[in-house]
Amino acid sequence: MNLQRFIDAKQDELEGLRRAKAAGLLRPKDIRQRPDFLQALRAPAPAGQPLRVIAEFKRSSPSMGVINDSLTPEDVARQYAEAGATCMSVLTEEKYFTGCVGDLSRAVIAGLPLLRKDFIFDELQVRQTVSTPAAAMLLIVALTPDASLLRGLREMAESEGIHAVVEIFNERELEIARESGARILQVNARNLETFKTDREEGLKLAALRRPEELWIAASAMSEHAHLVDAKGAGYDAALIGTALMQSSQPGKNLNRIIQS
Numbered sequence: 663m664n665l666q667r668f669i670d671a672k673q674d675e676l677e678g679l680r681r682a683k684a685a686g687l688l689r690p691k692d693i694r695q696r697p698d699f700l701q702a703l704r705a706p707a708p709a710g711q712p713l714r715v716i717a718e719f720k721r722s723s724p725s726m727g728v729i730n731d732s733l734t735p736e737d738v739a740r741q742y743a744e745a746g747a748t749c750m751s752v753l754t755e756e757k758y759f760t761g762c763v764g765d766l767s768r769a770v771i772a773g774l775p776l777l778r779k780d781f782i783f784d785e786l787q788v789r790q791t792v793s794t795p796a797a798a799m800l801l802i803v804a805l806t807p808d809a810s811l812l813r814g815l816r817e818m819a820e821s822e823g824i825h826a827v828v829e830i831f832n833e834r835e836l837e838i839a840r841e842s843g844a845r846i847l848q849v850n851a852r853n854l855e856t857f858k859t860d861r862e863e864g865l866k867l868a869a870l871r872r873p874e875e876l877w878i879a880a881s882a883m884s885e886h887a888h889l890v891d892a893k894g895a896g897y898d899a900a901l902i903g904t905a906l907m908q909s910s911q912p913g914k915n916l917n918r919i920i921q922s
């Protein structure tokens with residue numbers, strides 16, 4: 663599987679967004695409803711917790727197939743908030759992750775700042791995100807390797823009070839992200855072409871973190887020790903999905919991983 667398949671799968675959705683925009687249906691959500699994603703992650707982690715955690719709602723994935731399709735976003739959001747998550751990531755991609763944009767409106771119930779995880783590469787998708795309660799959205803350098811396009815999408819989101827998390831996989835992508843002005847960087851330990859995960863590479867990359875940046879370690883984390891390693895390498899936060907959702911009680915799993 664290559665990344666072009668994720669872009670191809672978005673074409674019908676983009677057509678729908680074009681029509682919605684023309685009909686005046688793509689309206690921004692009241693900005694006062696968005697908690698500050700960046701501020702929440704910058705606050706020192708609570709005692710006993712190595713770093714702050716973004717807990718993910720993920721029904722399925724291209725690498726795992728179905729992970730958990732029996733829990734609602736509302737239930738999982740409440741469990742994550744109670745278990746100590748700082749933010750919640752919601753996979754809204756339909757074809758490969760069986761998510762939807764509506765999941766954001768359901769997950770907002772627990773009050774956690776929400777990250778919209780999807781394959782976003784067009785201004786219409788940013789407009790669509792602004793019409794949801796998301797506090798942040800994901801941009802992926804491997805998908806949008808053009809720094810000026812990345813900058814445009816990020817600035818458009820920020821002008822509406824939504825932070826952009828820019829995902830990188832290696833040093834070259836870090837350079838592009840920085841050229842685009844990104845300040846929130848997520849290092850994905852999963853190669854999006856091959857799905858192979860390598861946390862060690864992600865840990866090494868964190869040596870390049872600059873003080874003004876916020877760095878998030880993502881993918882293949884399932885143990886408290888993984889959080890400790892990420893903290894030691896210089897990360898500010900960690901994003902965990904599969905290891906939480908593989909249980910009928912994702913909050914319990916989160917609690918186990920967070921606490922020493």
Ligand SMILES: O=C(O)c1ccccc1NCC(=O)[C@H](O)[C@H](O)COP(=O)(O)O
Nearest residue numbers: 723724725854880881882883902903904
């Ligand atoms: O998870 C996948 O299989 C995947 C495949 C292709 C593109 C993206 C993919 N995942 C998105 C993510 O970034 C992860 O959901 C996130 O980092 C959490 O990872 P994990 O804890 O390993 O579920």
